[in-house]
Amino acid sequence: MTCPLCSRSGENLLWEDAHCRVIRVDDADHPGFCRVIWHAHVAEMTDLTAAQRAHLLQVVFATEAALRALMQPLKINLASFGNMVPHLHWHVIPRFADDRHFPQPVWGTPQRDGRRHEPPDDEVLAARIADMMMA
Amino acid sequence: MTCPLCSRSGENLLWEDAHCRVIRVDDADHPGFCRVIWHAHVAEMTDLTAAQRAHLLQVVFATEAALRALMQPLKINLASFGNMVPHLHWHVIPRFADDRHFPQPVWGTPQRDGRRHEPPDDEVLAARIADMMMA
Numbered sequence: 001m002t003c004p005l006c007s008r009s010g011e012n013l014l015w016e017d018a019h020c021r022v023i024r025v026d027d028a029d030h031p032g033f034c035r036v037i038w039h040a041h042v043a044e045m046t047d048l049t050a051a052q053r054a055h056l057l058q059v060v061f062a063t064e065a066a067l068r069a070l071m072q073p074l075k076i077n078l079a080s081f082g083n084m085v086p087h088l089h090w091h092v093i094p095r096f097a098d099d100r101h102f103p104q105p106v107w108g109t110p111q112r113d114g115r116r117h118e119p120p121d122d123e124v125l126a127a128r129i130a131d132m133m134m135a
Numbered sequence: 136m137t138c139p140l141c142s143r144s145g146e147n148l149l150w151e152d153a154h155c156r157v158i159r160v161d162d163a164d165h166p167g168f169c170r171v172i173w174h175a176h177v178a179e180m181t182d183l184t185a186a187q188r189a190h191l192l193q194v195v196f197a198t199e200a201a202l203r204a205l206m207q208p209l210k211i212n213l214a215s216f217g218n219m220v221p222h223l224h225w226h227v228i229p230r231f232a233d234d235r236h237f238p239q240p241v242w243g244t245p246q247r248d249g250r251r252h253e254p255p256d257d258e259v260l261a262a263r264i265a266d267m268m269m270a
Binding site for chain 1: 178179180181188189192196199200203210211212213214215216217218219221230237238239240242243
């Protein structure tokens with residue numbers, strides 16, 4: 001079976017280097033939702049070396065910091081499951097008290113129709129992630 | 136309002152140091168579920184220093200490694216939300232193809248009654264986490 005994260009089809013790329021990339025997730029209920037994907041097909045964080053883990057997480061936290069700066073969410077949600085696609089990736093999701101699922105995870109039961117908070121422009125977000133990686 | 140993670144009431148402690156602790160979560164559907172909790176009342180990973188983040192994640196990955204070694208789950212799920220309790224904590228969850236929610240996150244729609252895989256004894260798990268912290 002072809003892994004969709006290996007094939008990189010239809011991704012909205014915000015940032016990448018030799019090891020991993022950040023893409024924008026198309027989720028109408030949760031604008032600003034980003035995914036950080038390790039390029040190689042590896043399943044678990046503890047399958048990476050400590051240095052690789054640290055690098056991937058530096059990118060996750062650069063993305064978190066960029067989203068906090070640009071959207072001022074009430075909370076950031078971070079998750080790495082890989083149950084459907086066992087290829088390491090992190091969900092980085094800005095959450096708001098009036099979003100569709102709060103305080104449930106975005107995979108939980110909807111709580112209301114939900115307000116869709118204005119996300120940053122892709123170019124602005126991409127530039128901020130790059131800045132945070134230099135910080 | 137009192138923060139339940141500050142008050143530490145009713146926790147089944149497996150490991151701790153000056154900065155954070157690992158507890159066993161009482162979830163009948165997901166044996167082996169652990170939580171790694173930063174002692175101080177801080178909301179986001181990017182509110183910690185880089186050194187603090189690295190330390191907390193070292194404990195998360197020691198817990199992941201211990202659970203993998205002792206339970207051989209199909210996947211490990213990692214998540215930090217804090218929507219209900221904005222005090223930094225990480226969920227570390229061993230997942231199996233026949234568990235109640237797989238391949239959904241444990242916060243999603245149940246898929247079946249689910250088989251409950253035998254978890255390690257608390258003392259065995261605690262010792263293995265301590266070993267992994269020394270590795």
